[in-house]
Amino acid sequence: MSDDGIDRKVLEQIEREATDRLRNAGDLETLEELRINYLGRKGVLTLALRSIGQLPQEERPLIGSLINEIKGRFNSLFDEIKAGISAGISDEEPYPGDPSLPGRRMWTGGPHILHKVMKDVKEIFYRMGYSLAEGPEVELDYYNFEALNFPKDHPSRDTQDTFYINRDILLRTQTSPVQVRHMEKYDPPLRVISPGRVYRNETPDPSHASEFHQMEGLYVDRDVSLADLRNDVTYFIHSFFGRETNVRFRPHFFPFTEPSAEVDMTCFACSGDGCPICQKTGWIEIMGAGMVHPNVFKFAGYDPDSVTGFAFGLGIDRIAMLKYGVDDIRRFLANDIRFLSQFWRGSWVGAEK
């Protein structure tokens, strides 16, 4: 114990007193006075710290750190009480008079609608036993066209305007190249989906974008049939759009499937009665599908006599437009927060709704 009496007991006494006085301070002025009393240049704790030098060497660290501790606690209590006084909040009245005043808020955020749709779609297929496969967006002509049975210089390529990097490398126009890549790597049976971005060299308009998103599905096993394809696709459409949706398969042509089909579902806008959205047909085209062409199996190194399989592809942007009634596909990549926040559960703070 030193002559000045600066020891643990004295410090504890100082702290108790300071705490009481802080708690009883009713206004900001009193509060500021207290801060100067304790922490100012001539404040109690400041002086105490300065007098440490007079203590025996071995006591200095402990007393020094104790004083710093007290200063820390003093400061945080000070801040707390100051905040309470400025808002008119006290222990007795935890809200400042008007309980309808909004609480403290941070920014709110939320997922992009395409991401949300993609995730919902993925989850439906995961439940059905599909796994995830991924492939590059900058792709070899070989995987995007040739191995999918699109010969070079064939009009079937005209339906997919392509961005090229050079003669052999392009931006994939569909997610289908993942089919061949995946089959090259893994033996059957397999059942995968592959979502991702695809590119078409088209001048954008409300229903065409040069960048959009697709999800490819592929199921290969010993005796997979067209009937199985109908099952899976129908299950998906019922899960995503609701059980009351009707689904129909209509013959079509894709180079990499045979037989091929386009899948239509009942128009969401008119429930099948016919309206401008479905061009009076009552149906809306939702995906392309078919049985994997034997040539594609050959390219992938599978024996077309021992396995069969189906593949399908659906446009994520398109089904997002259908499900949420978005009128212009270009909105998705325009990133206007007024648009994005319409699909959140909460709202963008500050946005006018």
Added chain:
Amino acid sequence: MKVSISWLKRYVDIEEDPKTLADDLTMFGLNVEGIEDHRPDFTGVVFGKVIECGRHPGADKLSVCKVDAGGKEMLNIVCGAPNVRAGLNVAVAVNDAVLPGNFKIKKTKLRGEISEGMICSETELGIGSDPGGIIELDFEMEPGADLRERLGTDDVILDIEVTPNRPDQLSHFGIAREIAALYKRKLREPDFFPLETDDSFLVKVEDHLDCPRYSAVCVDNVNIADSPGWLQDLLVSAGIKPVNNIVDITNFVLMEMGHPLHAFDRDRIIGDTINVRRARHGEKLETLDEVERKLDNDILVIADDEMPIAVAGVMGGRESEIRTNTKRVILESAVFDPGAVRRSSHSLKMDTEASYRFEREADIGITVRALERACYLIEETGAGEPGRMITDRIEKKDSIEDIRIALRVRQVNRLMGTHLGSGELVELLERLGLFSELSGKDLIVSVPSFRRDVKAEVDLIEEVARVYGYENIGREEERSSTIFSRVSSLDRLREELSSFLCARGYAEVIDSSFMDPEDPETFEWRKDDVRSSPVRLLNPLSVSQSVLRTSLLPGMLRTIARNASVEQEGIRIFEMGKVFLPVGSGDGLPEEKQHLTACFARKNRPVQWIDKQREYDFLDMKGELETIFEWVGIDSSVTMERDKADEPDYTFNWLYKNELVGICGMIPRRVSNRYGISAPVYYFTVLAEAIHSLGVDEPAYSGLIQYPSVKRDLCVVASDRVRFSDIRNVVKKRAKHLEYIRLFDYYRGDNLGKGQRSYAFRLSFRSPDGTLEDKAVDKVIGRVLDGLRTELQVSLRME
């Protein structure tokens, strides 16, 4: 392909109404994209003549016309069309007329002027789509004569989407064949003029791969005139303008049978030989559209003894075109190589009905038949006297024969999930003109030349499925798959990260993969920075979208700028997207990396009544990244390094197990200004793929200590060569039973001495063996201070 239902009825009976027919065709694989009903849906529309046309006194864009519509008095009509003028023959809807949509025309006043009817446009009459103005009738009639018959036709046009594999559907006969198969009806062939082959004149084919078959016939005593009305009407219904009888007949055969014919004026061909050859370099040809074409060796032409007279399979030359004085005609009916025609049409930028069909592989078996049909029509209509003999050069005789393909019944059922027998298959295929014979349990199917798209068994299976009906392929056979989904842990990590950021108040954005080639310079990335060498597109939509992004930041700055007017206060966004780095693997593809980049700028919270807003700063950003890494589970091991090589300043790399897992930094105002943002932007990037491949430890349970903790605060002074992370490492190493260390004060100022800093931090101790006594904690503190002093020359702060 636009087909007229009246035309189709020449070959097959159609009782169905147009809508039903369209639906049935669609489900049969011929997707009907539109139905144009040309049957008139108006009454009271008469022929009229605009006699006078003056400005409306009260409206700039309106005219007031005096129209002779057959009545005693001229009609006073107000008209808004830009093309109305005196002298025009027009369609007038008079008082009490009814237009499509049950729109009744009544005498009315328009801006103070009386209007006694309406001058109609095609849109208003529902007979076309010409929104530009009123119809200008190019024929004469008695004013007041009813126009119903003259303007409408009794026809319905179907617009059918023909897929590139089905050139046989590019004709009325081809579509009729499908309808016959669909409804199991008889198909009626048109009439032909029988011809014999004798190679009556010379055809020289330079390369038979370019032209596998060339047939031609001469027509003498040609009498050029208008075609008969029925033929003109059918052409018009298919969207083709009548020209003269010979040209019309070639076009008619094209639309009827799908095979392109070309008519040359025999007397303008020099010599007696038709040459099919590649153009010589420097040769020129003025084509029918009056454009002079420069030819080269890639372009296949038809030539006489001196020069090209047509671009083979694309368009004829002007010199040898059919004129009013043409007396002798050579009709060409050939098959050109699809690739050769495609090269010509692409390099000359000419898309014609002919090239469209040749590119899709024309029917090699039909050339003579098409000539026989044309000759029948020429004779029938008196357009000329066809010769009896034709030239028919064909390289491989068997190329026109049927192809025989084996079809296994078992494979059909396996692929379709059906139980069809061989008899049923024979019947289904027969409907399409594919005849089969039994071979054991299976079938051998003969495929004629018009179905060259059927190349293998699987193509036949598709035809079976189509005729059988996709909708009849059952769902009754539920199968249970033995394949279960594997969860992709990378996918899960990415999904969790984005949900985490959404919950922390970030708006997710998804941006274009393209960036501006100027972006690297605008961002001041160094020339040797990999981000400064983006992958270029050969054929971009625009210069500002001509390279692939190497960073998500330029797009995000644009997003921030674009949203500035909406959200001036503060912005918080992130994107999970791919960047493309030109490093590349062996196959020449760029390296694609998935980045999760977040940006924020301006105020740290929305304006509100209670807490004050402040500007975001570097420590906000660092805290976000620390929180994320801690949340992912790699907190304590991440180290941050200043990337000195980088421009602009203030970029830090985060390493975990010596691999880059994160980048953070501040985009200074001078850069963000260039994107139209007035504040600095803070950003961080998390490399989820890298974290995933390094492996994240699963959380482990270590029991709970029931004894209370002891807390001590220390305040130390260190030189500026020491970092807080050094202090923390020493403390962690030395302090037994340490629960955590938390910095609560940091200070640098003159009263500490030059280059000195002070750190105040709280230590919390807890032991599993019992409540820690002061003495024991004091001892630990002593060891910690010792360590700080000896290892870092850090000492306890004294005042």
